[in-house]
Amino acid sequence: xxxxxxxxxxxxxxxxxxxxxxxxxxxxxxxxxxxxxxxxxxxxxxxxxxxxxxxxxxxxxxxxxxxxxxxxxxxxxxxxxxxxxxxxxxxxxxxxxxxxxxxxxxxxxxxxxxxxxxxxxxxxxxxxxxxxxxxxxxxxxxxxxxxxxxxxxxxxxxxxxxxxxxxxxxxxxxxxxxxxxxxxxxxxxxxxxxxxxxxxxxxxxxxxxxxxxxxxxxxxxxxxxxxxxxxxxxxxxxxxxxxxxxxxxxxxxxxxxxxxxxxxxxxxxxxxxxxxxxxxxxxxxxxxxxxxxxxxxxxxxxxxxxxxxxxxxxxxxxxxxxxxxxxxxxxxxxxxxxxxxxxxxxxxxxxxxxxxxxxxxxxxxxxxxxxxxxxxxxxxxxxxxxxxxxxxxxxxxxxxxxxxxxxxxxxxxxxxxxxxxxxxxxxxxxxxxxxxxxxxxxxxxxxxxxxxxxxxxxxxxxxxxxxxxxxxxxxxxxxxxxxxxxxxxxxxxxxxxxxxxxxxxxxxx
Amino acid sequence: xxxxxxxxxxxxxxxxxxxxxxxxxxxxxxxxxxxxxxxxxxxxxxxxxxxxxxxxxxxxxxxxxxxxxxxxxxxxxxxxxxxxxxxxxxxxxxxxxxxxxxxxxxxxxxxxxxxxxxxxxxxxxxxxxxxxxxxxxxxxxxxxxxxxxxxxxxxxxxxxxxxxxxxxxxxxxxxxxxxxxxxxxxxxxxxxxxxxxxxxxxxxxxxxxxxxxxxxxxxxxxxxxxxxxxxxxxxxxxxxxxxxxxxxxxxxxxxxxxxxxxxxxxxxxxxxxxxxxxxxxxxxxxxxxxxxxxxxxxxxxxxxxxxxxxxxxxxxxxxxxxxxxxxxxxxxxxxxxxxxxxxxxxxxxxxxxxxxxxxxxxxxxx
Numbered sequence: 001x002x003x004x005x006x007x008x009x010x011x012x013x014x015x016x017x018x019x020x021x022x023x024x025x026x027x028x029x030x031x032x033x034x035x036x037x038x039x040x041x042x043x044x045x046x047x048x049x050x051x052x053x054x055x056x057x058x059x060x061x062x063x064x065x066x067x068x069x070x071x072x073x074x075x076x077x078x079x080x081x082x083x084x085x086x087x088x089x090x091x092x093x094x095x096x097x098x099x100x101x102x103x104x105x106x107x108x109x110x111x112x113x114x115x116x117x118x119x120x121x122x123x124x125x126x127x128x129x130x131x132x133x134x135x136x137x138x139x140x141x142x143x144x145x146x147x148x149x150x151x152x153x154x155x156x157x158x159x160x161x162x163x164x165x166x167x168x169x170x171x172x173x174x175x176x177x178x179x180x181x182x183x184x185x186x187x188x189x190x191x192x193x194x195x196x197x198x199x200x201x202x203x204x205x206x207x208x209x210x211x212x213x214x215x216x217x218x219x220x221x222x223x224x225x226x227x228x229x230x231x232x233x234x235x236x237x238x239x240x241x242x243x244x245x246x247x248x249x250x251x252x253x254x255x256x257x258x259x260x261x262x263x264x265x266x267x268x269x270x271x272x273x274x275x276x277x278x279x280x281x282x283x284x285x286x287x288x289x290x291x292x293x294x295x296x297x298x299x300x301x302x303x304x305x306x307x308x309x310x311x312x313x314x315x316x317x318x319x320x321x322x323x324x325x326x327x328x329x330x331x332x333x334x335x336x337x338x339x340x341x342x343x344x345x346x347x348x349x350x351x352x353x354x355x356x357x358x359x360x361x362x363x364x365x366x367x368x369x370x371x372x373x374x375x376x377x378x379x380x381x382x383x384x385x386x387x388x389x390x391x392x393x394x395x396x397x398x399x400x401x402x403x404x405x406x407x408x409x410x411x412x413x414x415x416x417x418x419x420x421x422x423x424x425x426x427x428x429x430x431x432x433x434x435x436x437x438x439x440x441x442x443x444x445x446x447x448x449x450x451x452x453x454x455x456x457x458x459x460x461x462x463x464x465x466x467x468x469x470x471x472x473x474x475x476x477x478x479x480x481x482x483x484x485x486x487x488x489x490x491x492x493x494x495x496x497x498x499x500x501x502x503x504x505x506x507x508x509x
Numbered sequence: 510x511x512x513x514x515x516x517x518x519x520x521x522x523x524x525x526x527x528x529x530x531x532x533x534x535x536x537x538x539x540x541x542x543x544x545x546x547x548x549x550x551x552x553x554x555x556x557x558x559x560x561x562x563x564x565x566x567x568x569x570x571x572x573x574x575x576x577x578x579x580x581x582x583x584x585x586x587x588x589x590x591x592x593x594x595x596x597x598x599x600x601x602x603x604x605x606x607x608x609x610x611x612x613x614x615x616x617x618x619x620x621x622x623x624x625x626x627x628x629x630x631x632x633x634x635x636x637x638x639x640x641x642x643x644x645x646x647x648x649x650x651x652x653x654x655x656x657x658x659x660x661x662x663x664x665x666x667x668x669x670x671x672x673x674x675x676x677x678x679x680x681x682x683x684x685x686x687x688x689x690x691x692x693x694x695x696x697x698x699x700x701x702x703x704x705x706x707x708x709x710x711x712x713x714x715x716x717x718x719x720x721x722x723x724x725x726x727x728x729x730x731x732x733x734x735x736x737x738x739x740x741x742x743x744x745x746x747x748x749x750x751x752x753x754x755x756x757x758x759x760x761x762x763x764x765x766x767x768x769x770x771x772x773x774x775x776x777x778x779x780x781x782x783x784x785x786x787x788x789x790x791x792x793x794x795x796x797x798x799x800x801x802x803x804x805x806x807x808x809x810x811x812x813x814x815x816x817x818x819x820x821x822x823x824x825x826x827x828x829x830x831x832x833x834x835x836x837x838x839x840x841x842x843x844x845x846x847x848x849x850x851x852x853x854x855x856x857x858x859x860x861x862x863x864x865x866x867x868x869x870x871x872x873x874x875x
Contacts, residue, residue, distance in 0.1 A: 050730050052770075173722030176815030183822035190826055193833040 009137065009387050010200035018196055019138035023146050025194035026131035027153025029089060032096070032188055033069060033128035034154040036120070037062040039161040046174050051109045058109075061117050063406060068121025069128060070402035076129035077395025078255045085130035085137075089192030092126025093185065099123060100182030104175045116178075120185070127188050129394050132378045134195045136387035143382065144329065148320020148375040155312040155371075257392035264450065265384030266393055268443040270400055273377075276340055276436035277404040279429030280373075282412035283347055283366065284308070287359075290422040296356055304359055308367040315371025323376055333444035336373070336380045337437045343369035344433030351423035384447075616642040618677075619705035621697060622651070632708040635684060636738040636796040644679035645695035645705045652676060657699025663691055684709065687799035711796050712738045714803030722808050727782050731805050733792035734774040740794035743767075743775040748789045782809050 013019070044058050051058075079088045099119030106112050131150065139146040168177040253259050260266045287308070291301035319339075322328055328335050346365045353362045378394065385393045412425040619629055633641070645659070659678045661668040672679045682689055690709045697703040716733045723729040733743070745767055746753040756765050756777070766778040775794075779786055787809045793802045 049732055050728075052730075170719060171722070172810070172815045173724065175724055175727065176722070176810070179815045179819050180822065183819045183826070186823060186826045187829075190829045190833065193830045196837060 009140075011198075013138055013140045013198075013387075015139050015141045019146065021194050022134050022138050022196070023149050025191035026135055026150040027156070028191040029127040029131040029153075029188055030150055031153035031157025032185060033124040033131075035158040035161050036124060036185075037065045037069075038158060039165045040065070040116070042162070042165045042169060043174050043177070046169070047109075047112070050174075053109055061112055064113055064117030065121040065124070067402055067406055068118055069124045070398045070405060072122050072125030073129055073395035073398030073402075074256055075122075075395075076126050077392045079126070080130050080133055080391050081255050084197050085134045086192055086195045086197055088126050088130045089195055090189045092123045092130075093188030093190075093192055095123030095126065096120050096185035096188060097123075097182045100178050100185055104178035104182070123185070123188075125398075127191075129391075129398065130195070131191070132394060133391050135378075136382045136390050137198050140387070142324060144323035144332070144376070144379050145317070145320040147379040147382075148317045148323070151375050151377070152313055152316040152371075154374065155309045155316070159306075159309055159313070256395060257389050258396075260385065260389060260393055260396060263385060263389075265447055266381075266396075268440065268447055269381055269384055270397055272337075272340075272436050272440035272443070273397065274400050274404050275439065276373075276433055277401050278408045278411070279344070279347070279432035279436075280408060281405060282409045282425060282429050283350070284370075285409050286412060286416065286422060286425060287363070287366075291356075291359055293422060294354060294359075296359070300356060304363045307360060307363045308370070311364050311367030312371040312374075315368045316375040319372045319375040320379075323379065331448075332376065332383055333380055333448070334441060336376045337441035337444060339369060339372035339376065339437075340440065341434050341437030343373055344430045344435075344437060346430070347426045347433065348430030350426045350430075612638065612640055612683075614640045614642065616644065617707060618644045618646055619695075619707070620646050620648055621695075621705050622648065622701075622703040627702055628704045628706065630706040630708065632710055634710055634712050634738075635690070635798055636712050636735075636740075638683075638685055638797055640681060640683045641709070642679055642681045643693055643695075643707050644677050645697075647676040647697070647703075651701070651703075654699055654701065657697050657701075660696050660698070661693065662696065663693050668693075682709075684798060686797070687711075690799055711799040711801045712794075714792060714794055714801050716792065716803045716805050720806035720808050722810060723782055725782055725784060725809060725811050729779045729782055729786070729807055729809075731777045731779075731790060731792070731807070732770070732774060733776075733794070733803050733805070735794055735801070736773060738796070739772050740775075740796055742795045743769070744793045744795070745775075745777050746791040746793065748791070753791060779807075784809055784811075 040062055044055070047053075048055065048058050076088065096119075099115050099122075102119070103112060103115035106115055132147075135146050135150055136143065165177065165181075168180055172180065249258075284305075287304055288301040291304055292298065323332050323335060343366070346362065346369050350362050350366075353359050381393055381397060382390050408429075412429065415425045415428060416422055615633075617631070617633060619631060622629060635641070643661075647654075659671070659673075661671050661678070661680050668680055670680065672681075678695055680693070680695075682693070684690065690711065692706055692708050694704055694706045712735045714733050714735050716731070721729060721731060745756040745765075747756055748754075756767065764780055766780065768776050768778070770776050775792060777790065777792070787807060790805045790807060791802050792805065793800055
C-alpha cells in the first residue's frame with residue numbers, strides 16, 4: 001500500500017454535485033487556452049499578404065501568445081491566492097475578449113503582437129491555471145476522472161474551433177472574424193461564473209449530513225473538530241503569527257509559495273516535465289509536413305491530425321478513469337512516467353512508418369499517448385504537492401515549462417533543415433521523452449520510498465501513548481465545555497471520529 | 510538526501526541555464542500546412558537555385574527528368590523546368606534539356622497507348638521562346654502492328670516535317686509566339702487507332718480562389734503569382750458592369766497601388782474601400798508566348814455585418830452568467846431557510862427538554 005497524500009484542504013471536497021458543473025467550466029477554459037493559438041494559424045496567410053511580412057514574423061504572434069499563457073502562470077497563482085478563482089477567470093475572459101476585439105481594428109503588425117499576442121495570451125493564462133486549481137478544490141476521490149474530463153476539453157475545442165475559424169474567415173474576413181472570436185472568448189466568463197468558491201468556511205453547507213433533529217449542532221461540532229485536526233501548514237502559520245514573526249518570506253510565500261522549491265516531489269516533477277516538453281509538441285507540428293514530405297497529399301495529411309484529435313478525445317477521460325482505479329491511483333506517478341516513455345517510444349518508431357497506413361497507426365498511438373500524458377499532467381502535480389499548495393505549484397511549473405515548450409519546435413525545425421530528413425527530429429523527441437519518463441520513474445520510486453519512511457515515522461509518533469492521551473483529554477474537555485447534554489456526547493464523539501477517519505481514508509485510496 | 514538535493518538543484522540550474530540561453534521563440538503553435546509549405550518551398554527553391562547555377566550556356570548539359578503518372582496524385586519534386594501536369598493515363602516521359610546558344614530545346618515523349626483506351630494526353634507549360642521536340646513512341650507490345658500510318662496534326666492542320674526512327678515519330682516546333690501554341694496530336698491509324706496529344710499552354714496564374722472579404726474604409730490587398738516562370742508584364746483589370754477596364758495610369762491615383770513584389774508576384778492594393786469597389790478583378794500576365802488571366806473576387810462589407818453575430822454572442826454570454834448567478838443565489842437561499850428551520854426545531858426540542866426537566870424536578874419536589 002503506498003503512502004497516502006493527506007487531504008490538506010481543511011475540508012472534505014464534495015467529489016460530485018456542483019463539481020461536475022465546475023468540470024464543464026474548466027474544460028471550456030482549458031480548451032480555449034490550449035487550442036486558441038493552434039486555431040489562430042488559419043489567419044496567417046491573409047495577414048502575411050495584408051501586412052507584407054514574412055512567415056517567421058507572423059509566427060511571432062502565436063509565440064508571444066503561448067509564451068504569455070505559460071509565463072503568466074505565477075501571476076495567475078498570485079491572483080488566485082489573493083482573490084480566489086472566480087474573479088480571476090472572469091477577468092481573464094474579459095481580457096481575452098477585449099484583446100481580440102481591439103485586434104480587429106489593428107493597423108500594424110506591432111499592434112497585433114500586443115493585442116492578440118500579449119493581451120489575449122495573458123487572458124488565457126488567467127483562464128488556464130485557475131480552472132485546474134478549482135478541480136483540485138472540488139474533487140479528491142474522483143480527481144483523476146475530473147482532471148481527465150476537464151483536459152478533454154482541449155481536443156473537443158480544437159475540433160470545433162478550427163472549422164469555425166475557417167467558416168468565420170470565409171464569411172467575414174479576418175477583421176470580422178477577430179471581432180466575433182472576441183465575443184466567443186467571452187464565454188470564458190461563463191465558465192468563470194460556474195466556479196463557485198469553496199473552502200473550509202463554506203464546507204459545512206456542503207457536507208452531506210443525514211436529516212436528524214440535532215443536525216445543526218452536530219454540524220457545528222464536526223466543523224470545529226475538523227478545524228482542530230487541520231493540516232500541518234495552518235498550525236505552523238498560527239504559531240508564527242502568535243510568535244509575531246511576520247517574515248517577508250512568509251508574506252511572499254502567502255502569495256506565491258516559493259518554499260515549494262524545497263519540496264522533493266515538486267522538484268522531481270519540475271525537472272521531469274521541463275525535460276519532457278522539449279520533445280512534446282514538435283511531432284504534432286511536423287506530422288503533416290512529414291506526411292507531405294513522404295508523398296501523401298494535403299487532405300490525407302490533415303486527416304492524420306483529425307485521427308489524432310479523435311483518439312485524444314477518447315483517451316483523456318479513459319485515462320482519468322484508469323488513473324482513478326484503486327490499482328493505479330496509489331502509483332499514479334508510475335503510470336505518468338510510463339505514458340511519457342510510451343509517447344517517446346512512439347516517436348522513435350515513427351521513422352519506420354513509410355506508408356500512409358503506417359502513419360495512420362502512428363497517429364492513433366500518438367493520439368493515445370498524447371491524451372494519456374495531458375490528462376495526468378496536472379493530476380500528478382496535485383498528487384505530489386497536495387491541493388492547497390497546488391495554486392502556487394502550477395504557476396511555478398508553467399513558467400519553467402514555458403522555456404522548453406518554446407524551444408522544442410525550433411530545435412526540431414533546425415534538425416530538419418540541417419539534415420533534410422524528418423527522422424532525426426523524431427529520434428530527438430523520442431529520446432528526450434524516454435529519458436524524461438525514465439527519470440521520473442526512478443525519482444518517483446525514490447520519492448515513494450521516502451514518503452513511506454516519513455509516514456512510518458509519523459505513525460510511530462502518533463502511537464506514542466503519552467501524546468494520544470493528552471490529545472484525547474484535551475478534546476474531551478473541550479467538548480464538555482461546549483455542550484450541555486451529557487448523553488449525547490457518545491454518539492457525537494463517535495460521529496466526529498468517524499468523519500476524521502473518513503477524511504484520512506479518502507487520502508489513503 | 511543532501512546529495513539528492515544537490516543533484517536536484519544542479520539539474521534545475523542546468524535546465525534554467527539551457528532554457529535562458531536558448532534561441533528566439535519561433536513557432537510553438539501548431540502550424541501544419543504553413544510550416545510544411547515553408548519547408549517545401551525552401552527545399553524547392555534551394556534545389557532550383559542549385560540547378561540554375563549549373564547551367565553554363567554553350568556547353569550541352571543534359572538533365573533527365575522522368576516521372577510516372579499513376580491514378581493517384583502525389584507530390585513530385587522535379588528538377589530543372591517543372592512543366593507538364595501529367596495526364597491520367599500511364600505514360601512515361603523523358604525530358605532532356607540541352608542548352609544551345611540562346612535557344613533552349615526541350616524534348617517530350619509520349620508512350621502509346623495509354624493504360625485505358627487509346628488516347629494519351631499531356632500538358633506542357635511554356636513561357637519563353639523555346640524549340641520543342643515532340644515524340645510519340647510506340648509501345649513494344651504493339652510492335653506486331655504492320656501497316657499503319659502516323660500523322661501529326663495541330664487542330665485540323667497536318668504537319669509534314671516529321672522524323673521517324675524505329676518506332677518513334679517526332680516533330681520539331683519552334684515556338685516563337687502564341688500562334689504556335691495549342692494542341693499537337695500524333696495519330697496512328699491502322700488496325701488500331703492510337704493517339705497522343707500534347708497541349709502547349711502558357712502558365713496558369715495562381716491566386717486566391719475564394720472571394721476576398723474586406724470592409725468599408727479598409728485596404729484590400731490582392732496578389733497574383735505564377736511561380737517558376739517570369740512574366741514580362743502584368744496588367745490589372747476591374748469590371749464595370751460587363752466591361753473590363755484596365756487599371757492604368759489614369760486611374761492610378763491614391764486609390765489603386767500596383768506593385769511588383771518580385772519577378773513572378775504582383776500586388777494590387779485598393780485603398781479607402783467603398784461599397785462600389787465590390788466585384789471582380791482580373792490580373793493578366795503577359796508572357797513571350799501569350800497571355801494568361803486570373804480572376805479575383807472582392808466583397809466589401811460594412812461593419813454591421815460581423816457586429817450582429819458579435820452582439821448576439823455577447824447577449825448569450827450575459828444571459829448565461831445571469832442564469833448561473835441567479836441559480837447560485839436561489840440555492841443558497843434554499844439551504845439557508847432549511848438550516849434556519851432545523852435550528853428552530855433544535856431550539857424547540859431544547860425548550861421541550863428543559864420544560865420536561867423542570868416538570869420532572871417539580872414532580873420530584875412534589
